[in-house]
Every structure is written in C-alpha cells, then in structure tokens.
Amino acid sequence: MLGQKHKTLGEFIIENQSSFQYTSGELSRLFNAIRLAAKVVNHEVNKAGLIDILGAAGETNIQGEDQQKLDVLANDIFIQTLKNREIVCGIASEEEDDFISINSQDENHQNKYVVLIDPLDGSSNIDVNVSVGTIFSIYRRVTPVGTPVKIEDFLQPGNKQVAAGYIVYGTSTMLVYTTGDGVNGFTLNPAIGTFYLSHPDMQFPEDGKIYSVNEGNYIHFLQGVKDYIKYCQQEEGDRPYTSRYIGSLVSDFHRNMIKGGIYMYPKSSITENGKLRLLYECNPMAFIAEQANGLAIGGRTRILDIEPTELHQRVPFFCGSKNMVIKLQEFLDKYK
Numbered sequence: 341m342l343g344q345k346h347k348t349l350g351e352f353i354i355e356n357q358s359s360f361q362y363t364s365g366e367l368s369r370l371f372n373a374i375r376l377a378a379k380v381v382n383h384e385v386n387k388a389g390l391i392d393i394l395g396a397a398g399e400t401n402i403q404g405e406d407q408q409k410l411d412v413l414a415n416d417i418f419i420q421t422l423k424n425r426e427i428v429c430g431i432a433s434e435e436e437d438d439f440i441s442i443n444s445q446d447e448n449h450q451n452k453y454v455v456l457i458d459p460l461d462g463s464s465n466i467d468v469n470v471s472v473g474t475i476f477s478i479y480r481r482v483t484p485v486g487t488p489v490k491i492e493d494f495l496q497p498g499n500k501q502v503a504a505g506y507i508v509y510g511t512s513t514m515l516v517y518t519t520g521d522g523v524n525g526f527t528l529n530p531a532i533g534t535f536y537l538s539h540p541d542m543q544f545p546e547d548g549k550i551y552s553v554n555e556g557n558y559i560h561f562l563q564g565v566k567d568y569i570k571y572c573q574q575e576e577g578d579r580p581y582t583s584r585y586i587g588s589l590v591s592d593f594h595r596n597m598i599k600g601g602i603y604m605y606p607k608s609s610i611t612e613n614g615k616l617r618l619l620y621e622c623n624p625m626a627f628i629a630e631q632a633n634g635l636a637i638g639g640r641t642r643i644l645d646i647e648p649t650e651l652h653q654r655v656p657f658f659c660g661s662k663n664m665v666i667k668l669q670e671f672l673d674k675y676k
C-alpha cells in the first residue's frame with residue numbers, strides 16, 4: 341500500500357472507483373479528462389507574459405463581461421478535451437451562450453454525464469500574475485441516454501451533483517474535488533506532470549478569523565450584511581477578524597477552507613442577485629464546502645437546494661466555516 345503522500349490522482353481515482361455508486365468507469369474517465377485539461381491550462385497559464393495570451397480577447401460573453409484571451413483558451417481546452425474523448429453528453433460553460441450537446445443524436449452514444457464549467461475563474465487577475473482557477477460540476481443527465489441533451493439536464497439543483505471540484509493555478513497548482521465522500525486535494529508536481537494527494541480529507545475549521553468580501557461595494561450592501569461586516573471588525577473576544585479578498589473565488593475559497601473563514605458575494609442595491617453564477621460557481625463550491633464540514637447559503641436558502649431557472653443565473657453567495665455562516669445568518673434574519 342502506498343503512503344498517502346505518494347499516491348497519485350490517477351491511482352486515487354482507480355482506488356475509489358468502486359465507492360462510486362456507478363462503477364462503469366465512465367466517471368473515472370471523465371476525471372482523467374479533466375485532469376489532463378487542467379495540466380494543459382496550467383501550462384498555458386504559466387506561460388502568460390511570455391507569449392501573447394494576456395489581455396482582452398475583444399469579445400464579450402453572454403453576461404456582458406469582457407472575455408480575456410486566457411478565458412477563451414481555457415474554455416477551448418476543456419471543451420475540446422472532453423469532446424475528443426466522447427465521455428460526456430453535454431457541456432455548459434460560462435463562456436458559451438448555450439449548452440453544447442455532444443454526439444447525443446447517436447443512439448450508440450450512451451454517455452450519461454453533463455459537465456458545467458467556469459474554465460477560468462478570477463480572470464481579472466490574469467494580467468497581474470495572481471492566482472486563478474477552474475471550477476467544474478458534474479451531473480447525471482435526467483433525459484434518456486442516446487437522445488440529445490436538453491436544458492433540464494443542466495438545470496438541476498446542486499444537491500443532485502455527482503461530483504464537483506476546482507483547480508487553483510497558484511504558487512503551486514492544486515486540484516480539489518469531491519464525489520460526495522469527503523474532499524481531497526492533489527498538488528501538481530510540474531517536473532513530471534503528476535498530481536499527488538497532498539491534502540487528504542480537507543475540512544473547513546468550524547470557526548474562522550477571515551472574512552472575504554469586496555468591501556468597495558459596502559455602501560450598496562443590505563443592512564444585515566453591513567452589520568455582519570461591522571461585527572467582524574469589532575474588538576471583542578477573537579475579533580477583529582482579518583479581511584482577505586483576492587477577487588478570485590477559487591483562491592479565496594481555498595484559503596478559507598484551509599485557514600477558516602467566510603466568503604461573501606451578497607446582492608446589493610446595484611446587483612439584484614449578486615455576481616456569482618449558481619450552476620458553475622456557487623453549486624460546485626457549495627458541494628465541496630458541505631463535504632468539508634462547511635456551509636453555503638444564498639441568504640435564507642441552502643445553495644444546494646435552489647431550483648435553477650437559467651443557465652447563467654446569478655445568486656447571492658455566502659460560504660465557509662460553519663459557525664461563521666451561522667452567525668452571518670443571524671444578522672440576515674434580523675432584517676427578514
């Protein structure tokens with residue numbers, strides 16, 4: 341038996357395949373494709389500044405956001421890697437207006453999984469050499485295999501996710517994922533291109549001392565959020581807490597999970613539903629958070645119980661250490 345530290349992601353996937361409810365190997369092959377795409381994106385991200393991939397691509401996505409060259413490149417790499425291996429029946433991406441159906445008109449095409457993806461998260465950080473990430477979410481389709489996928493295959497609540505994960509392209513590159521049986525983190529050894537299990541059974545500390553929010557928007561927040569931020573800043577007990585905000589959800593979440601903290605992207609007087617997208621940002625992170633003993637709410641509702649209505653739907657998002665989220669909820673409830 342290999343020591344935990346020496347176990348590769350490939351070995352871990354095979355070892356744990358039998359614990360998936362579905363043992364056809366399809367999910368394992370899907371993870372292998374994501375692992376491969378992550379390494380290719382990592383290679384490109386590491387070259388940013390040397391080749392012409394920094395800056396805006398000159399297009400906007402369906403949400404009116406300027407696409408960065410690396411947004412487009414990462415999107416192409418993930419979609420092509422998944423398409424070429426014919427291991428999913430559909431993909432939805434932040435960078436695509438609509439979902440993509442893959443070979444689903446072929447009745448021999450029996451794949452049952454759909455993937456929703458934020459190919460490059462925190463892309464405003466690319467040009468300044470700050471950590472960015474990728475987020476993915478995997479569901480079993482609800483329509484029959486061998487038929488074209490439909491929108492309902494993608495508009496499933498987060499509690500139906502089969503797996504979710506993220507890659508953080510940071511000082512080292514890590515892939516963190518869950519299949520509903522805890523959360524494990526793998527660090528890439530760039531010299532040999534192999535992910536090793538470095539963070540087994542990741543857990544949010546129950547209490548934390550970090551709050552992460554874009555405080556530049558403070559004036560626009562609802563009173564409950566403003567009061568909670570003031571609470572974080574008060575000198576009492578273990579407070580004031582530390583404020584840390586990278587502006588890249590993956591990196592902010594990753595730090596908070598390791599150190600203990602809360603991430604907030606509330607709705608405000610200028611953003612009716614906040615900024616983050618339910619299907620490929622909030623749901624996967626909420627699944628990971630709950631599997632790591634944390635919590636994720638969208639105000640009064642558990643993120644994972646929200647019934648989605650649109651592919652690019654936005655929701656308010658509060659996520660992190662259990663006791664911090666419970667405390668925040670008390671403040672929000674005062675203004676019900």
Ligand SMILES: O=P(O)(O)OC[C@H]1O[C@](O)(COP(=O)(O)O)[C@@H](O)[C@@H]1O
Pocket residue numbers: 405434458460461462463464554587588589590615
């Ligand atoms: O600059 P703001 O408004 O604080 O937004 C930061 C948030 O926006 C996002 O960058 C959105 O992600 P994308 O880069 O994938 O569009 C989150 O990662 C991040 O937490």
Ligand SMILES: [Mg+2]
Pocket residue numbers: 458460461462589621
């Ligand atoms: Mg994002």
Ligand SMILES: [Mg+2]
Pocket residue numbers: 411434458459460461462463
């Ligand atoms: Mg993105």
